[in-house]
Amino acid sequence: MELRKDPITRSWVVVGHGEDATIPIEPCLLCPDSKPSQTLLALPSDDDWKVRVTPHPVPLYRIEGDVGRAAEGIYDKMRGVGAHEIVIETPHHNRPLSRLSDDEIGLVLEAYKRRIADLKLDSRFKYATALKNQGQAAAADWTHAYSEIVATTFVPRRVLYELRAAKTYFEEKERCVFCDIVRQEERAEKRVVDTQGDYVAFCPYASRVPFEVWILSRKHNFQFESPRPEARRKHLAALLGRTLRRLEQVSDAYHLVLHTSPNTSVHSGEITEYWKTIADDYHWHIEIMPILPKGSRSYALKEVYFNAVLPEESAKYLRILESAL
Amino acid sequence: MELRKDPITRSWVVVGHGEDATIPIEPCLLCPDSKPSQTLLALPSDDDWKVRVTPHPVPLYRIEGDVGRAAEGIYDKMRGVGAHEIVIETPHHNRPLSRLSDDEIGLVLEAYKRRIADLKLDSRFKYATALKNQGQAAAADWTHAYSEIVATTFVPRRVLYELRAAKTYFEEKERCVFCDIVRQEERAEKRVVDTQGDYVAFCPYASRVPFEVWILSRKHNFQFESPRPEARRKHLAALLGRTLRRLEQVSDAYHLVLHTSPNTSVHSGEITEYWKTIADDYHWHIEIMPILPKGSRSYALKEVYFNAVLPEESAKYLRILESAL
Helix, strand or coil: CEEEECCCCCCEEEECCCCCCCCCCCCCCCCCCCCCCCCCEEECCCCCCCEEEEECCCCCCECCCCCCCEEECCEEEEECEEEEEEEECCCCCCCCHHHCCHHHHHHHHHHHHHHHHHHCCCCCCCEEEEEEEECHHHCCCCCCCEEEEEEECCCCHHHHHHHHHHHHHHHHHCCCHHHHHHHHHHHHCCCEEEEECCEEEECCCCCCCCCCEEEEECCCCCCCCCCCCHHHHHHHHHHHHHHHHHHCCCCCCEEEEEECCCCCCCCCCCCHHHHHHHHHHCCCEEEEEECCCCCCCCCCCCCCEEECCCHHHHHHHHHHHHHHC | CEEEECCCCCCEEEECCCCCCCCCCCCCCCCCCCCCCCCCEEECCCCCCCEEEEECCCCCCECCCCCCCEEECCEEEEECEEEEEEEECCCCCCCCHHHCCHHHHHHHHHHHHHHHHHHCCCCCCCEEEEEEEECHHHCCCCCCCEEEEEEECCCCHHHHHHHHHHHHHHHHHCCCHHHHHHHHHHHHCCCEEEEECCEEEECCCCCCCCCCEEEEECCCCCCCCCCCCHHHHHHHHHHHHHHHHHHCCCCCCEEEEEECCCCCCCCCCCCHHHHHHHHHHCCCEEEEEECCCCCCCCCCCCCCEEECCCHHHHHHHHHHHHHHC
């Protein structure tokens, strides 16, 4: 397995990892009875955990070894080094994240934070984040509620584009584009789904799929893993829970991705010049992309997205769902 | 329906076109008995056509009207203006493109060329290209062989990235990155699938999916619709046909997209500064992405692609298939 850089689009592709190894489903690897190879984190405690983080049994990347950046003629490659962990969100086999209490969701977010902060101590990793594939249509590996922590030796393409756009915007206006977005959405109201404390959940103006939702803080901060007061952590957990309970009424599958800044403690490598100077202009946020039963034409026309539903309509519908919570 | 620009990634999204209208399947709209609303092109002739181009019965874009670029606070939008046509590749209901003769495939490519050239006369359109979704897994609308012509008021995101990368590469090395890729692939041999005349079919170094194939010419040219001698047209048609016959042995579904330069006859709009100066550094090519039955983890990790099979292995396998043609 290795990482290869597309010389045209400059994105890294993981190639040659072979067919996905079969992940045993029965008995459930994520249930408390199952003994993981290693416990990376247990909250609140090892004996009586509500959230447990373990290495992924079939990792996409290998944790050991050097990055091994090398040229192959005009091409660039590196070894498939990275971290891939699973966050077991609850000991209960049949409870989805959306149905955990606010405190329990808070622990899941705390696990994200601690693992990301820990992985960023490793100077090989340029990026670390959390993501979640919920439901079969999102290619979830288990039915037991879990999310994933991934650390990579490169900054993923979409995050790079976001960083560049945020930097360009800041240079021109001396304001954060994400802060401006939150302000405009709150003023316009029509795409806002829900708020709690400083956090706002809304359907973005150029939503790529129906019912796409972003969760942002009104307070500017480039990295998710920054310490935040207890009250704000509770607000975020409560808003995330409510948003997921709304979304599960329109789809039982979604991708959730935390977008946070690159590893600013690393000071080497080809893209350092970008993110060393621009991480401050970034603004962490959560993106949730529901997968609707009806196939969209999204990927047909080379990455032009087609979204059948106006975000205003999506937000309106999601807001109405509140009464059903 | 309108086009909205994502302020973060700068890509345009078509939103609010409502649920896809149902396309009548029976009787087949693409068969010769069916009378299309309008024939935009018929080859070799209207009376005895082998290839016919008509407006798409359920178009993604509307052909009439002004682009109507406007701001909505910090956001940008425009009307959903564009062209959407179907290229009926054969009068025969059950013959896939791969099973047409080289001459017939040549007519399909000729139809692409003429329609793209014609649409580029319309100064509203910044981009025009051809694409094909083959098979149910690729969300093909009909079983009757067809492809699509699409003209848009913006340059699609991936093409923009390609243009920028080609420009950067050229500025640094004074060589076309695509020309360099073809040279390196031919020298290395291991990812080359097939060649014919000046055309080379190969699995790209950083293939996003197993058995991804690109077809490029060794001769530098930025636009597909440039006139080319009869012999070269035959070579391209023959190579495309053979490549599709190889690919249909690994998958019955694929996306095929022609990547050609933007409309360089248009001299206005936000991105003019890019492509006016850089179209010359571009190099048209065809990208084919087969859809394999086994779901890949491609879109889970925010646009990091995971490709289970090395392109060398894909090319090797595809080359072996030659004997089965």
